Amino acid sequence: MPAARFALTSVLAACLALAATTVSAQASHLPVTPEQRRVADQVASAGVPLSELAANAPDSHTVVAGDTLWDISKLFLKSPWRWPELWGMNRDQVRNPHLIYPGQILVLVKTDGRARLQFGQRVGDGPGDVVKLKPQMRVSPLDANPIPVIPLHLIQAFLTDTAVFDTDALATAPRIVAAQEGHVLLGRNDLAYARGDFAGATDFRVFRTSRPLRDPTTNEILGYEAPYVGTADLIRPGEDRRTADGKTEIVPATLQIRDVKQEVGIGDRLAPAPQRDLERYVPHAPDKPLAGQIAALYGDALNAGQNQIVALNRGKRDGVERGHVFALWRDGDAKIDKTQERPQAIKLPDERHGILFVFEVYERVSYALIISVKEPVKPGDRFTQP
Incomplete structure (x- = not known):
């Protein structure tokens, strides 16, 4: 045998x-x-x-x-x-x-x-x-x-905590306007009062003000990434009611904070909790030429390394799919050739130094896990087909 x-x-x-x-x-x-x-x-x-x-x-x-x-x-x-x-x-x-x-x-x-x-x-x-x-x-x-x-624990927090909106939808989303007993910050099981169009939803995620994700080259806004704060349940809808003297009295909706990643505050926005699908995606290279840049690092890091998450300036409209694998490239350094009588500026070749695995895709932006990397990754770094 x-x-x-x-x-x-x-x-x-x-x-x-x-x-x-x-x-x-x-x-x-x-x-x-x-x-x-x-x-x-x-x-x-x-x-x-x-x-x-x-x-x-x-x-x-x-x-x-x-x-x-x-x-x-x-x-x-x-x-x-x-x-x-x-x-x-x-x-x-x-x-x-x-x-x-x-x-x-x-x-x-x-x-x-x-x-x-x-x-x-x-x-x-x-x-x-x-x-x-x-x-x-x-x-x-x-x-x-x-x-x-790939190890699921590396992306589970992202899938739970992060939302990207194609437009600045949170600017007009329901907002927390008051807290029980005059509290400024709210924790688990506290009551919050909110105004806005709840569109029939009862299960919400709470976000701080969203930040725009921009293309490193064109400065185009690719989407709006919203920092996750916690979750809340709608327990009583709001209403506008008439008082005895004929005036309108605004009664906000009542929500109970279910879980918090950080304390909920006045002005935080509400978005219906999405239904996460259970689809599984195979790793594969794009079937056509596809390249782009790192738009942002997820979290507060200045540089990213292995097992960290990055935002890419390419999304569904560009043909990016969940499961796509990309190669990371490091720009060649600028050097001076001093071996000749007259020194001359040169640029070293770009070097491939890592692999990305795409696990979440939006219209104009997508998120990838750094599977392997040799050098720190920063916004503006390039990626191509593997």
């Missing part, structure tokens, strides 16, 4: 879980594009060239809780986002590319200069025992949740 190299395939077929809840029941409806299927079918007929495998791919690996698809893929391929090839390496066994579970064994078999995937089952009880290839999916109890593409 040819040397069995472990794991991959459908592994990178996975889609990014944007929520920590179980989504396996929805997996059969996850998006697989015609282009991804075409690539998978093409590779399935021939396998992947050994030159595409990572130099130090391990001989064995069992998927465990805490694994991510990205990290597992890096063990076996030079380009972790190239999941269609991995899925296509054994389409007969890997019919659903979106589900890889802890407990599964994935075996990479190398023959005739190509690599193909097969599932395997370990024979024996120790880590050094033989991995036996099987002609079908293994049937045994598995963890209930597919493993995610």
Whole structure:
């Protein structure tokens, strides 16, 4: 039997879980594009060239809780986002590319200069025992949740705490106008009074004044990012009522503060809490040339590093999708060539130094996680296709 190299395939077929809840029941409806299927079918007929495998791919690996698809893929391929090839390496066994579970064994078999995937089952009880290839999916109890593409804890706070509006919608949103018992700042379970058009909603997020996100080159406003303060529930609507002397008396709506990230204050704005979808998105390169710049760093940092979030000056209108992978570039330094009789100014080549993974997309702006990076990232830095 040819040397069995472990794991991959459908592994990178996975889609990014944007929520920590179980989504396996929805997996059969996850998006697989015609282009991804075409690539998978093409590779399935021939396998992947050994030159595409990572130099130090391990001989064995069992998927465990805490694994991510990205990290597992890096063990076996030079380009972790190239999941269609991995899925296509054994389409007969890997019919659903979106589900890889802890407990599964994935075996990479190398023959005739190509690599193909097969599932395997370990024979024996120790880590050094033989991995036996099987002609079908293994049937045994598995963890209930597919493993995610990237660590979810790195983006969960963002998904909960951040809102981007295409227009400055918060300027006309309902606002907190008073607090119970003359309080200036409000905490959990306190009552707040607000005015505005609630549009039938009862569940709100509370925000401070939004700030514009601008394109680093054109200065165009791409959207408005609003700092998250907390959540509140509408418990009593407001009303305008007539007094005995015929005047109009304005009674604001009553809300109860449910949770706070920071204390809620007079003037804070309210926006209906969005319904977060449970869709999962696969890592993939854009199917056409796409480049842009870092518009802003999420939070208060002056520079960003690995596992931090950045805003990109490209969004849905530009063709950006959740799951897109981009390469980060560092501008070449300006230098003086002193090797000649007359010194001359030169510019060193730009250097690629990191990878971005897009997980949230708006009309003109999107947000990405820095998967890897060599140098600090700052607004204005470029990104391109990987």
